[in-house]
Structures are given as structure tokens and as C-alpha cells.
Amino acid sequence: MISQQRQSSNDRQIDEVLTQLGDIVVGKPMQVKLALAALLAGGHLLVEDLPGVGKTTLARALAGTLGLDWTRIQFTSDLLPSDVTGISIYDINKQQFSFHPGPVFTSLLLADEINRAPPKAQGALLEAMEEKQVTVDGISHPLANPFFVVATQNPQEQLGVYPLPESQLDRFIACIELGYPDSSAERTLLENGDRRQMLESLDAVATAEQILYWQACAKQVFTSAPVIDYTQNLLLATRNMASDGACNIGLSPRAGLSLLALAKAWALLHGRDMVIPEDLHTVFPSVAAHRLAGSLRQGTPLTDEILNTVSVS
Amino acid sequence: MLLGITVLVTQLPLLFHLPLLLTLFGMLLALIRLTPSLHKRIKFSPAIMTPLVLLSAVAIVLHYGNFFSRDPCVVFLFLLVDFKFIETKRTNDASLIIVLCAFLLLTQFFYWQSIAAAIVAIPSMFMIGLALFSLQRGANTMSLRDMTHVTAKLFLQAIPVAAILFVAVPRLPTAGYGTGSETSAVTGLSSSMVPGSVSSLTKSNAVAFRVDFEGNPPSTLDRYWRGPVLSGFDGVEWSISETANQHYELPRALSADPLLSRQLEYTVMMEPTNNPWLLALDTPTSLPVSGRTDGRKNVIGHINHERQINATRQHTGTHRYRITSSLTDRFRPSIEPADDLLYVADTNPVTRKHMAELRKRYADDEQLANQILMWFNREPFHYTLQPQKLSDNGIDDFLFSTRRGFCEHYAGSFVFMLRAAGIPARVITGYQGGEMNGDYMIVRQSDAHAWAEAYINGQWKRYDPTAAVAIERVEGGLSAALGDEMQGFQQQLSKLPFVKSAILSWDAINYKWQNWIIDFDTRTQNSIWKSLGLQKPKGWHIAVILALACAAWAILIILPGSIFHRRKTDPCEKQWRRVQRKFATHGFHQGNYETPTSYIERLTHKWPEHGNKLQELLQAYQQGRYSAAAVNAGTRNQFAREMKTILSQLGSVGSHPSG
Known part of the structure; x- marks a missing residue:
């Protein structure tokens, strides 16, 4: 367990x-917290939105504030897997193949418009996310730790996209939507000009080690029996919904673990060493919506319905 | 598969009661069906089945000589179950088999009704239940283990219902099924006596009857159980006289005899026998009355003028009757003895000559009888189960040369001697003795005995010549008189103390079983109703009581679950419910899908001045319910107390709602 003192210093830093x-991502406290929670839960974040609403800003702000190095891949329809993972090139001087790491070898990866690339390139990234390593020519190359992917995708009504299966x-x-800022936030944004300069002059508040520590803390957040009950009821509700035909598939056990992990990180962000139903309630739409309906927009009505029918225990 | 095992298990106990050849053939059929390889190879088409069924029917008729009585029908049912089983393919067939098995299970109670029978039936019953369950469920949905578990649970739950039904459902005045007269011959006293007939009985340890006394049991010397009275004699064999049943005693005349003294009332439970006579302590003074009625007395036997009790109806089940006896060795008959009680045939000349001489010396009848007894006692007579073989003039041989015999020798020759001296006499067979087991007495076949009765001075008087030779027989039973001569492994074994006590306790259990289960009848039932305050319950009364009892039981099964759940309710949860109730009166209900946090937020919005308290309440609740520390029950209670305190501080919220 985390000692009281350590916890309060944690809380201050968080x-x-x-x-x-x-300060940088104005008017989106919920989304910022969810992004951070996804990072602390050891997962990856999917941002679903129109261009120009601040997806890149969010990713860069995270990287800058947490002191992580970051890269960006713009996914296009001609992207090759090796453009993501890196490639082995024959070095004439050394008379051997040498591995040139791709953009995936970083702590925070912004995969922009991931659904514009063909499935093979998507697959390369998603494999790296799952395995936390890249294998090229039979040699495994471990990725950085922490490794956090922020992928963005356009709403799928647009043409020329490869929807993620x-x-x-x-x-x-988790999947979040930034959306248009409200009027006062937009005004601040417009008054202060471009955020780019602010981002460049950003001071790191935390370190990679600290993030690893917080990730460990998040794992230790306590989940009591009633919370597990509530989680199970939520999962069950999605499965019932799927069998009723309201959505494609119910939540998998992995999704259930993700839900709990994110709720734990959420609790940690709020300085608690236990998960309360409120945490699950809050993070549930961002965990479940994209899984149930393929996109946040289509999934949110479903998750709202579930939250309004499943009783809190 | 399950079905096959059910069939076999159900049939197994019947093996002991039915002809082995036919039953084994049936079980073989079932085994063929049960073995997958054999079943595939051997196809039973209707063309084969029909002749097979007919053949078995013919075999049954050949074996029994008829078809429409109990045993052939049971065998035929037994075989039909197997035939049906072999062609079972569909679910319908299987359910029919299960019903047939249940019926077949019942038939074994035609043959025996002891506890052992009930215990033997239990596995079959369980298998039937299990097979039925798997049939309804479809065997694939549950593991066998789970099904067994559920079936066992169902059976346990059904026991009280069965018990209630057993006690409450009105009984038929007589057993609902005829047990028929086909029970295999049960040993017991016979209607005639030749030397050796009683001694063969004494090798059996089987129970002849059990007795329940009102008040103290009689002393060992008074335990003469009167059975068949043998007045007929053809020179060798003693038998029941043909005229014995021409005259019956009236119950009033029986008890009016001035010679009678101590009256003793008791209930006899006789084991099944083929013989028409009932037993009573010497000498019976009332007619045997069956308990198996609805309060009215039902006389089940009559006493003839020789004081032998004959059952009015042939009945091979266990007899159960109440009767009164006077413990006396003499009584006054209602009619004078006929001359044939003096008949001695033209045999045994030595004895007759001896008696003629003795008669000359002693004119008094009683004195003469006593002289004979003294003679038995004085001369070197031996009491033994292994007498030497006697010639045609057996009594001469016995009295003057071998002098080794058993009670039938002594009784027979004593009566012969009296008759030769001109004193009417007869042989009485019955039992002598009995063993107390707790509050009832067991009389065994090995207690079989024969003694004599002589008509002297207008009275019939009991003489037991065996007692003159071996008084131990009368006082201590057969084993005391014979010592190591006791026959049979069983009887040797039962002398070991712990075996003896085990046998006695088992008998006690069987006795209770007989008393409370088999003999549970209208009378017992009525006494239960009476103790419940209902004099003569009508049909609908019983129906209502049954329904109520079953409903109560159903509630009892369901309730523990809900009580358990209620007890599981967390103390913090309880306090939280109070919070909900408190604010619900102001129109703030917590939807069951609403998290506590958002509920408190709503409340805080309504009553901002209580924001801090509400927040504390929420914190305490969440700590008590969701934190790691709350795994400990003590901590939970602590937080629950905290919530209670805060709640009491919040007491004023209701009366002064702001805004």
C-alpha cells in the first residue's frame, strides 16, 4: 500500500x-484527465475527432509536461509497416545489416489519422502496442518504457478510411472526443494566439520514472467486492444488449480489465486508494463506446443507456 | 446409460424373490443394451421381440402354472421393463421406462416390508430421480456430479413433504393390496407332532412373535404361549382333533371362570405364518381384537373349547392383536372332555401295563400324575436334542430303554401314560419363554415347546414333564438346558455378548419400524388428529392442513436464502439506506443506477449549507464500503457508526429545507 505521506506528495504532483x-488544453478538463488516466493505466488512447480541435496539442502537452520524448507518424494510405517499426539496412562499411529504428521507438507516439493507413500498417503499430516490442528480421527490439500511443481517427463517415476492426x-x-471548445475557452484560445510557442517553452513537471511509479500505484488501487459486482453488471448489460441486437458485440473480459484499470487510474488521479462506483460510472463511456459500436459517436447513446439501467451496488 | 443403471439397480432386489432363471435373462437383455459394442452387433427387430415376449410369457406360465396372480405378473412386468429398455430410442420411451421402474420398485414390497427393504429401495429411488432429472434437463447441459447434487437436494427437500403426506393422507382400513397366500412356507408350529418336529424348530433363531405388555411382563415360569392343542392320537402322531372346532367358547364364559386369577393385557405382533392359529399366554380370557380398525373392535379370532385360538380369516401378513390372559395353570372347561381323549391306540404295551400297575397303587388322579413326574425326575432321563431313533412302539422305547429325549417325547409319553391310566389328557404345543428387549418381548422359534394338560377333578391342569427332567429349560430357556449341545452357527454366534446386543438392537429398530411405519393405520392416525384437537377430520380439513404444511415447508426452504442475504447487508449500506429514506421524503430519491457521489451532489445542490456534512457522509460511506480497510468487519462497523453520527447531526435538514 502507498503510505500516507507518499500519497500526498503524489497528489500534489499529479x-x-x-x-x-x-493551461494548454483549454476547457477540456475531463478529456485531459482521461488521457492521463489512460497513460497511468498502462493503456493507449484513441482520440476521435475532426481535424483542428487540438488532438496534436493534447499529445504534445502530455509529452512536454511529463518529460517524455515523442514522435509523430502521419498515417497515410501509402504508409508501410517499416515506416512505423524501422528497417534493417545493409551497412557496407561494417559488412552487416544494421537496424534503423522507426518512429515507434519513443515514449509517446502520436499516430495521426490512424484509419487513413491500410490495415497492414495499422497492424504493425497495434502489434507494437500489444507486445511492447518490435521484431524485425527475427530480432526483437524492446520499446521504450513507458510507451504510450495516442492515435487519432476521423469520424468514419468520411471517405477513404480503413475502419479499425x-x-x-x-x-x-479508452476512446475520447475533444469536440469544439465552449465559447469562453475558445475566446481564451483566440486571445492568446497559437499554442505552439507555449508548447515549446513547456517545463517538464514529472519524469518517466515517476510515471512508471504512478502506474504501479494505479495497479494497487483497491477494488472492493461491490465495485467488482458493479463492473460485472455493466459487462453483463453490454452482452445482453448485444444479444438483443442493439450493438455488434458485448464487452470482452479484456475490456472489463481495461475498465477496472482505467477506473483505478482515475481514482489515483483523484487521490483515492480505492475505486468507487463513481469512477466506473465516469470512465465507462470512454472504455465501452468504441468497443460496442466501433465509434464513440454511435456508442455513447448505448453506454448512457446502460449506465441508466444498471444499478449501482 | 443412466437409464440402464436405473433399470438394473431397480431390478436387483427383486432377484431374491423371483425365479432366478427368468430374472437373469431379463437383466442380460438390459446389459446387452447397456454395452455399446454388443448393442451395435445385436439388433432386436420386432420380428424377434414378439416371439421373445411370447416365449417368456409361456415360461412364466410353465413355472407358476398360472398367469393371473401376483408373482407371474411381477415377473412379467420385470421382463417387460427389460424388453422396453432394449428398444428404447426416444425420450418418450425413456420416461415410460422410468415410470415402469418406479412401479417395479413397489413390487418388491409385496415380498418383504422390513427396514432392509426400505433401505434397499433407496438407491433405486435415487437412480430413478436422477434419470428423470437428466431426461428433463438433457444430459449435456450439466455434469453428472451437478445433477447428482441437485437430485440429492430435491430428495432431501421432499422428505418432509413425504412424511406429512404419510401421516395425513387418510388410510384405507385394510392394506390396499392383497399379499396373497403365496409367501413361501414360514416355519412355525405345525398341526401335528411326531418326535422331532419341535426340536427341528428350535434350531431356528427366527422371531415367532413380539409382545407388548400393559404393565409388568409375566415371570419366566408363567411364559407358556398356548398354540395348537393336540388331542388326536394314532399311536405315533399327535394331531389336532377333528372335533376340536365344533364348539367355540363365548368371551363371557372365558372370563367367568372362578379359577382365573391375574389378568394381563398385551399386544401380540406375529410374524407371517401359514397357520390359522394365534398364540396367547396360557390361558386366554378374551377374544383377540385387531387394532387395524377405525376405533371399533374387530375380532380376528375365536377360541375353541380346547382353548386354541383360531384366526377367523386366513391372513399371511403380520398379525397384530390385543388379548387378555389369566396367568394360571388350570381352568374349567365349558364342556366335558370326550372319550377320545382317552384313546391310546393299540401300541406301546409295556407302558400300558406299567400304568395299569401304577393305577392300582394310586387311586387319586392328581397323585398319579405327580407320581409320573417324580418318576421322570428320579429315573435317569436326559434332555437332549439328539435322541436315539425309536421303533414303532416309540413310547415304550423311550420310557424304558433310551430315556433320552426332547420336550415332545416327554409331553407325548406323559399324555400317553395318563390316558393309559384312564385320565383324559392332551398335548399342548406352543412356545415357552421369551426374552425382554427394552419394553417388549421377543419370542423366537427356538422357544418352541410342548407340554401336557390333564383333566382332573373337572379342571384342565397344565403339566410340564420336561420341567421334571430339566427345570432349566423352563427357567432359563433352551440354551440353559442344553449347554453346548446348541445347534447351528447362528445360535452359537448369538451367544457372544456384543453380537447378542447388536441383534437385539436391530430387532428393536425393526419393532419400531413395524409399529410406526408398517402398522401405521387409521387408529394411529386418528390419535394424531385427536392430539391436534381435531376429532373427526373431514376430507377438506386434511387437504387444507396438507396444503398449509407443504406451503410452510416451501417457505422454509426459500426463506433461509433471503435471511442469509439480509444478514449479509453491510452496516454502511444500512446507514446509506437511512440516508436514502431520509431524503426521499423530500422528493430526492436515489435512482438505483445513480452513484452515491452524484446523489450527494444533487443533495448538496439543494442544501448547500449542509454540503460539508453531506460530503463527510459520502466519504464515510465510501470508506466503509469500497476501501481496502473495509474488508475488516470492525472497520466497516466503525464507518457505519460515523455515518450514524453524521446522520443525527443532519437531523434538522428535513424540517428546514432551504432555498
């Missing part, structure tokens, strides 16, 4: 991180 993120969607612990 608050600091959240404040700084809030359900199995791949399951690999993202």
Missing part, C-alpha cells in the same frame, strides 16, 4: 501536472 495540462479497437483502453 495536481501540478493536471493544472499545466489544463473490433479486435484492434479493443487494444485502446
Whole structure:
């Protein structure tokens, strides 16, 4: 268990991180917290939104504030798997193949418009996310730790996209939508000009080691029997819904674990050493919606319905 | 598969009661069906089945000589179950088999009704239940283990219902099924006596009857159980006289005899026998009355002028009757003895000559009889189960040369001697003795005995010449008189103390079983109703009581679950319910899908001045319910107390709602 003192210092630092993120990503405290929670839960984040609403800003703000190095891949329809993972090239001087690491070898990877790339390239990234390593020519290359992917995708009504299959969607612990800022936030944004300069002058508030520590803390957050009951009831409700035909598939056990992991990280962000139903209630839509219906927009009505029918224990 | 085992298990106990050849053939059929390889190879088409069924029917008729009585029908049912089983393919067939098995299970109670029979039936019953269950469920949905578990549970739950039905459902005045007269011959006293007939009985340890006394049991010397009275004699064999049943005693005349003294009332439970006579302590003074009625007395036997009790109806089940006896060795008959009680045939000249001489010396009848007894006692007579073989003039041989004999020798020759001296006399067979087991007495076949009765001075007087030779027989039973001569392994074994006590306790259990289960009848039932305050319950009364009792039991089965759940309710949860109730009166209900946090937020919005308290309440609740520390029950209670305190501080919220 985390001692009281350590926990209070944790809380202070996490608050600091959240404040700084809030300064840059204006008017989106919920989304910022969810992004951070996804990172602390050891998962990856899917951001579903229109271009220009601040997805890149969020990713860069996270990287800058947490002191992580980051890269960005723009997924296009001609992207090759080796463009993600890296490639072995024959070095004439050394008379041998040498591995040139791809953009995936970083702590925070922004995979922009992931659904624009063909499935093979998507697959390369998703494999790396799952295995935490890249294998090229039979040699495994471990990825950085922590390794956090923020993938963005356009709403799927647009043309020329390769929708992620359900199995791949399951690999993202949560899916969020930034949406248009409200009027006061937008005004702040417009008054202060471009955020780019702010991002470049950003000071790191935490370190990679600290994030690993917080991840460990998040794992230790207590989940009591009533909370597990509630989780099970939620999972069951999605499965009943699927059998009624309201959605494609119910939540998998992995999704259940993701839900609990995210709820734990959420509890940690709020300075608690236990999960309360409120945590599950809050994170449930971002965990479940994209899994149930393939996209946040279509899934949110379903998750709302479930939350309004499953009783809290 | 399960069905096959059910069939076999059900049939197994019947093996002991039916002809082995036919039953084994049936079980072989079932085994063929049960063995997959054999079943595939041997096909039973209707063309083969029909002749087979006919053949077995013919075999049954050949074996029994008829078809429409109990045993052939049971055998035929037994075989039909197997035939049906072999062609079983569909679910319908299987359920028919199960019903047939249940019926077949019942038939074994035609043959025996002891506890052992009930115990033997239990596995079959369980298998029937299990087979039925798997049939309804479809065997694939549950493991065998789970099904067994559920079946066992169902059976346990059904026991009280069965018990209630057993006690409450009105009984038929007589047993609902005829046990018929086909029970295999049961040993017991016979209607005639030749030397050796009683001694063969004494090798059997089987129970002849059990007795329940009102008040103290009689002393060992008074335990003469009167059975067949043998007045007929053809020179060798003693038999029941043909005229014995021409005259019956009236119950009033029986008890009016001034010679009678101590009256003793008791209930006899006789084991099944083929013989028409009933037993009573010497000498019976009332007619035997059956308990198997609805309160009215039902006389089940009559006493003839020789004081032998004959059952009015042939009945091979266990007899159960109440009767009164006077413990006396003499009584006054209602009619004078006929001359044939003096008949000695033209045999045994030595004895007759001896008696003629003795008669000359002693004119008094009583004195003469006593002289004979003294003679038995004085001369070197031996009491033994292994007498030497006697010639045609057996009594001469016995009295003057071998002098080794058993009670029938002594009784027979004593009566012969009296008759030769001109005193009317007869042989009485019955039992002498009995062993107390707790509050009842067991009389065994080995207690079989024969003694004599002589008509002297207008009275019939009991003489037991065996007692003159071996008084131990009368006082201590057969084993005391014979010592190591006791026959049979069983009897040797039963002398070991712990075996003896085990046998006695088993007998006690069987006795209770007989008393409370088999002989549970209208009378017992009525006494139960009476103790419940109902004099003569009508049909609908019983129906209502049954329904109520079953409903009560159903509730009892269901209730523990809900009580258990209620007890599981967390103390914090309890306090939280109080919070909900408190604010629900102000229109703030917590939807069951609403988290506590958002509920408190709503409340805080309504009553901002109580925000802190409400927040504390929420914190305490969450700590007590969701935290790691709350795994400990003590901590949970602590938080529950905290919640209670905060709640009491919040007491004023209701009366002054702000805003």
C-alpha cells in the first residue's frame, strides 16, 4: 500500500501536472484527465475527432509536461509497416545489416489519422502496442518504457478510411472526443494566439520514472467486492444488449480489465486508494463506446443507456 | 446409460424373490443394451421381440402354472421393463421406462416390508430421480456430479413433504393390496407332532412373535404361549382333533371362570405364518381384537373349547392383536372332555401295563400324575436334542430303554401314560419363554415347546414333564438346558455378548419400524388428529392442513436464502439506506443506477449549507464500503457508526429545507 505521506506528495504532483495540462488544453478538463488516466493505466488512447480541435496539442502537452520524448507518424494510405517499426539496412562499411529504428521507438507516439493507413500498417503499430516490442528480421527490439500511443481517427463517415476492426479497437483502453471548445475557452484560445510557442517553452513537471511509479500505484488501487459486482453488471448489460441486437458485440473480459484499470487510474488521479462506483460510472463511456459500436459517436447513446439501467451496488 | 443403471439397480432386489432363471435373462437383455459394442452387433427387430415376449410369457406360465396372480405378473412386468429398455430410442420411451421402474420398485414390497427393504429401495429411488432429472434437463447441459447434487437436494427437500403426506393422507382400513397366500412356507408350529418336529424348530433363531405388555411382563415360569392343542392320537402322531372346532367358547364364559386369577393385557405382533392359529399366554380370557380398525373392535379370532385360538380369516401378513390372559395353570372347561381323549391306540404295551400297575397303587388322579413326574425326575432321563431313533412302539422305547429325549417325547409319553391310566389328557404345543428387549418381548422359534394338560377333578391342569427332567429349560430357556449341545452357527454366534446386543438392537429398530411405519393405520392416525384437537377430520380439513404444511415447508426452504442475504447487508449500506429514506421524503430519491457521489451532489445542490456534512457522509460511506480497510468487519462497523453520527447531526435538514 502507498503510505500516507507518499500519497500526498503524489497528489500534489499529479495536481501540478493536471493544472499545466489544463493551461494548454483549454476547457477540456475531463478529456485531459482521461488521457492521463489512460497513460497511468498502462493503456493507449484513441482520440476521435475532426481535424483542428487540438488532438496534436493534447499529445504534445502530455509529452512536454511529463518529460517524455515523442514522435509523430502521419498515417497515410501509402504508409508501410517499416515506416512505423524501422528497417534493417545493409551497412557496407561494417559488412552487416544494421537496424534503423522507426518512429515507434519513443515514449509517446502520436499516430495521426490512424484509419487513413491500410490495415497492414495499422497492424504493425497495434502489434507494437500489444507486445511492447518490435521484431524485425527475427530480432526483437524492446520499446521504450513507458510507451504510450495516442492515435487519432476521423469520424468514419468520411471517405477513404480503413475502419479499425473490433479486435484492434479493443487494444485502446479508452476512446475520447475533444469536440469544439465552449465559447469562453475558445475566446481564451483566440486571445492568446497559437499554442505552439507555449508548447515549446513547456517545463517538464514529472519524469518517466515517476510515471512508471504512478502506474504501479494505479495497479494497487483497491477494488472492493461491490465495485467488482458493479463492473460485472455493466459487462453483463453490454452482452445482453448485444444479444438483443442493439450493438455488434458485448464487452470482452479484456475490456472489463481495461475498465477496472482505467477506473483505478482515475481514482489515483483523484487521490483515492480505492475505486468507487463513481469512477466506473465516469470512465465507462470512454472504455465501452468504441468497443460496442466501433465509434464513440454511435456508442455513447448505448453506454448512457446502460449506465441508466444498471444499478449501482 | 443412466437409464440402464436405473433399470438394473431397480431390478436387483427383486432377484431374491423371483425365479432366478427368468430374472437373469431379463437383466442380460438390459446389459446387452447397456454395452455399446454388443448393442451395435445385436439388433432386436420386432420380428424377434414378439416371439421373445411370447416365449417368456409361456415360461412364466410353465413355472407358476398360472398367469393371473401376483408373482407371474411381477415377473412379467420385470421382463417387460427389460424388453422396453432394449428398444428404447426416444425420450418418450425413456420416461415410460422410468415410470415402469418406479412401479417395479413397489413390487418388491409385496415380498418383504422390513427396514432392509426400505433401505434397499433407496438407491433405486435415487437412480430413478436422477434419470428423470437428466431426461428433463438433457444430459449435456450439466455434469453428472451437478445433477447428482441437485437430485440429492430435491430428495432431501421432499422428505418432509413425504412424511406429512404419510401421516395425513387418510388410510384405507385394510392394506390396499392383497399379499396373497403365496409367501413361501414360514416355519412355525405345525398341526401335528411326531418326535422331532419341535426340536427341528428350535434350531431356528427366527422371531415367532413380539409382545407388548400393559404393565409388568409375566415371570419366566408363567411364559407358556398356548398354540395348537393336540388331542388326536394314532399311536405315533399327535394331531389336532377333528372335533376340536365344533364348539367355540363365548368371551363371557372365558372370563367367568372362578379359577382365573391375574389378568394381563398385551399386544401380540406375529410374524407371517401359514397357520390359522394365534398364540396367547396360557390361558386366554378374551377374544383377540385387531387394532387395524377405525376405533371399533374387530375380532380376528375365536377360541375353541380346547382353548386354541383360531384366526377367523386366513391372513399371511403380520398379525397384530390385543388379548387378555389369566396367568394360571388350570381352568374349567365349558364342556366335558370326550372319550377320545382317552384313546391310546393299540401300541406301546409295556407302558400300558406299567400304568395299569401304577393305577392300582394310586387311586387319586392328581397323585398319579405327580407320581409320573417324580418318576421322570428320579429315573435317569436326559434332555437332549439328539435322541436315539425309536421303533414303532416309540413310547415304550423311550420310557424304558433310551430315556433320552426332547420336550415332545416327554409331553407325548406323559399324555400317553395318563390316558393309559384312564385320565383324559392332551398335548399342548406352543412356545415357552421369551426374552425382554427394552419394553417388549421377543419370542423366537427356538422357544418352541410342548407340554401336557390333564383333566382332573373337572379342571384342565397344565403339566410340564420336561420341567421334571430339566427345570432349566423352563427357567432359563433352551440354551440353559442344553449347554453346548446348541445347534447351528447362528445360535452359537448369538451367544457372544456384543453380537447378542447388536441383534437385539436391530430387532428393536425393526419393532419400531413395524409399529410406526408398517402398522401405521387409521387408529394411529386418528390419535394424531385427536392430539391436534381435531376429532373427526373431514376430507377438506386434511387437504387444507396438507396444503398449509407443504406451503410452510416451501417457505422454509426459500426463506433461509433471503435471511442469509439480509444478514449479509453491510452496516454502511444500512446507514446509506437511512440516508436514502431520509431524503426521499423530500422528493430526492436515489435512482438505483445513480452513484452515491452524484446523489450527494444533487443533495448538496439543494442544501448547500449542509454540503460539508453531506460530503463527510459520502466519504464515510465510501470508506466503509469500497476501501481496502473495509474488508475488516470492525472497520466497516466503525464507518457505519460515523455515518450514524453524521446522520443525527443532519437531523434538522428535513424540517428546514432551504432555498
